[in-house]
Amino acid sequence: MTGRSTARRAPLVAVLAALLLGGCSTVPSSSPTVRITQAAAPPAGAVGIEPPAPVPGATPEEVVRGFIDANASTVRNHPVARQYLTEEAAETWRDSDGLTVISGDYAPVRTEPGVVEVTAAEVGTVDERGSFTVGTGEVYNKDFTLTDESGEWRISDPPDGLLMLEPDFARTYEPVDAYFIDQSGTRVVPDPRYLVEGGAQPNTLVERLLDGPSPQIAAGVLNPLTGAKLRSTVSTSGRSATVDLSFPADVDDATLQAASAQLVWSLDQLDLTSVEVLRDGQDLGLPDVPGQQRVDDWQQYDPDVVPADAVGHYVADGALRRASDGSAAPGPAGAGVYRLGSAAVSVDGRTSALGLTVGVSTSASASGAPATLYAGQYGGELVPALTGASFTEPTTAGTRAEVWTVRDGAEVIRLPGGGAPQTVSAPTLPGLGRATTFQLSPDGLRAAVVFDGPEGGQLYVGTVVRAEDAVSVRDLRSVTPSIRQVVDVAWRNAGSLLLLAGDPSTGRTVPYEVSVDGWGLTELTTAGLPAQPTAVAAAPGRQPLVSAGGTLWQLPGGNWVTAVRGAEPLPGGAPFYPM
Template identity: 25%
Template sequence: MRRTLISLLAMLLGVALTATGCASIPRSSPVKQIEAHSEDSESESYSYAADGPADGADARAIVDGFVAAGRSVAEDYAVAREFLTPELSRQWRGDTSTLIYEAVNVVNGAETNQYTIQLEIIGAVDAQGVRTMYPDHSTRAVDVAVSKVDDQWRISDAPNGVMLEASTFNKIFSAQTLYFYNATYRYLVPDIRWFATGSGTATSMVEALLEGPAPYLENAVVSAFSSAGSLVRSAVPVRDGTATVDLSKATFQDATDQMLLLMDQQLEATLIPLSSVTKVQMLQEETEITLADQSITIEPAQVDPSTPDTLIGIADKSLVYVKGLSVIPVGGLPDISRYNPREPAMSPIGNRYAFLNGSRKQLWTIGEDGSLDLGLEGESLIQPSMDLAGWTWTADNHDKNPLRAVPDSIAGKGEARTISVPWLEGSSVSSLRISRDGARALIVATKDSATTVYVSGVIRDSDGVPRGLSKTPMKIYPDVPVNTAVWESDRSIIVAELSLTEPVLAEQITFQGGSKHLQVLLGMVGIAAGTGKQREVYAESQDQLFSLVGNSWHVLDDYAKDISYPG
């Protein structure tokens, strides 16, 4: 496509998408020949050399050498294949999975000529670049068998995939962001993947994009590309800054002009952050795509949209705004003091509010017109979160299925709904926040004394009504104890274990794998963060409000409790 839809500006812990106009797809275009092997290498590529098997090496040395050879990705793991029998070498694939370990030990197996590779792992990456994290001290055993070929020991049986020590993995692989749409196509939702750096990065990213979202986002986000989409050949060449994506005819079956523009936007959002790419050209079997109607345009989708910079809180049993150093009463609302309000929420768009009563048994909502409605009654409700589609979320930990969603208009949309989530059954949910794009839920839940941080896609019907969460959530394992979590950007969160009396250590965590501890704060009972540029992080104790400056907490003159950003 000849005119760029969007340009991406890298920012701390996120990416902002800035519209530069709608794409113009030409009505006719020449046929162009594509060179399948002309893709530029990424400037930060890193590779290791590895030694092949030594002549006469014993069986144990062959297994050790095979593990070490996983760090050499050159020529489709050619060195690792040297440790395999000819038959296994033809079948084995090194790119299907990568186990990331911190310790390794090879021991004799249960039978003759068998060995077990014992690993203490921290994560794994699959063929599509989806990374799964594991808690500390997780283990994995990989069994291999050996036999002699021309009087030399070789591995005759081994599963696909390689094993990499953690520091080596971080040098060979890098995090890249694929983008999918939320249900309204107004927002691009990040899907972080991990690929080996080098000349194949753009190809790997496009192939993974066409395969669809990571499991934790399944049925919660959408792609402009159908399931029939595929590259003509496994190559996305990059030349003079232009990434050429040549797609099969089936990719465009029944695609409207609007969908063509959405495809182009999705590709550009995904590929332009690569250092070697400044432009994306989408082709159909070597021919440029044309629009039937050149007047068709789309509204550029947003990446990491900013949360409004005004927070909601409680002071003198009333709702107040917190902005910068000021605490301002919210005008035009009914008197709610008789409910002893706590833990309020504010809609990310418009002027709707929600709060719990003092006993946490009622959730009240305030509409755009200032009307006060009882949205939900329960036994042990948690702080609500309000999404873009007008739903207010909470959890009632008195119920086996704790999640609840309350519509913005009970009269028009019915009563609160129980959101059935099999993997949350029997859990106690202490924190629930819906992302700014409305496509993901950030949850802290405890079951059988084990607390886990989850990120899961929000499944909705065509009217935006929430119907469930994705079957396989992403699990995050912080370094600190946790009972609350908030979004800091569309790909980073802050977690902490709030306590009225104990010192609290909060941790910033990015989905790319980075983390940082914040300054300890005694008696932290709340924390608030908002997505977008220059959104301050706040914390509160029983009688003071703090803002984060650098890595230190600075006390504010005014005070409001239970503060939170819209959402």
């Protein structure tokens, strides 16, 4: 999908901007991770592996274990799980109050007669909308009280919501993105949800869209489906879906277009390649929009589009170079005039041409400042824009001609093309430590930040919120709390990250991949690397790049190979992809 058009529709942007103003107001490293939704109400008749009912004479420990196993049932209201409860508890237990996911190696231990303590690593929680929050690394601990009811042990105080083992959760739930619209009105933005596998997924996913975005990104996105309601269950036939909605009476064509794109991109993940969107049972009647809509009809909203000519770049001996062949970038930056240590380049969304270029030089400036931020057009002269004690490697997003960085570990700086540097409000950032890495997601909605703490670097993800007169970074939250030696991070696409972090068991730095919400933490190979990696670059549809042993390497498959395949390693570091 990286070759999709990036055409923009100015009237739609204006309408969506008005919509925004009107509506403003631990995963353990040893276990694989997954994704969630639909926790509140599994579909009737869902197919799954049903756990057994209680056996006569079961011990308290066996009853508690059976209850937890039965929480993985996909049958509505969890009738088998209720059989492990007292009659009163079975009547009052609320199984729709979200999910708590714990490690599969939990231990139920009887601590006194009629009390069983469950101890486990808390993987994370899922709210009623299906949004996952990674565990903080705390231990899950719960005392279950059991009473003798008609000669059998039964639980009298079950926790509300579902308590599921990680393997059961991974088997039962599937990760799916609910897509919303970014504030520029030009891209769909992934909002991870978790859906029970089965035929109810299309209807559940549309319901999640109607419910709105998760709290983590709500302030940074638009929802064209606000106020809409489903008139009937989403129907499917083969690879086609029909969504019949009622919209607010004053809805305009631009909002209907954006809502259509949102629905089509979301349902496409469920292998529904065409979607008919109806309004009160009738065709939408939008000009140039077919009755059966496909992703190709809304390719301008591609969340992961990257221009074909945006090849990887890096820095060697102070000069900006291309990773595709090791050649120097045009202009003074490619000649090493500015003695750059890192750089970033934005891409013009209309022409796909490389544009605003920003580089950091650590050569002492005329004012004596240790670091200088240079800015200008790609291939042209760069001029000093800012000085400071330090700057993080600059970063760009694909939706705006601007470059961001963090000065002196605490001040987030935004440099728009043709404008003056601006300080971005990030109220929670200083309290988390010194920021050593700051990277924008391809859609510009999220920021990944590495903070240097007492035990090493920790990775946080926040939301970029744009108002008429201000830009801010909010809701910074840890997404890999089990890893405390992060040295660098990059966005593989709008919904997942690559990071380099120390592995305490080996004492080496290794690459990982993880979802934006912290689920699915997976260690990647280091095979082929000559030394430990120190910097990473990534982009949608591009092969990851790392700097290792002072040379560049890419990952096209199972092993790392030289950046130019079949050639000697390119000396250099600070790799990046223009956005």
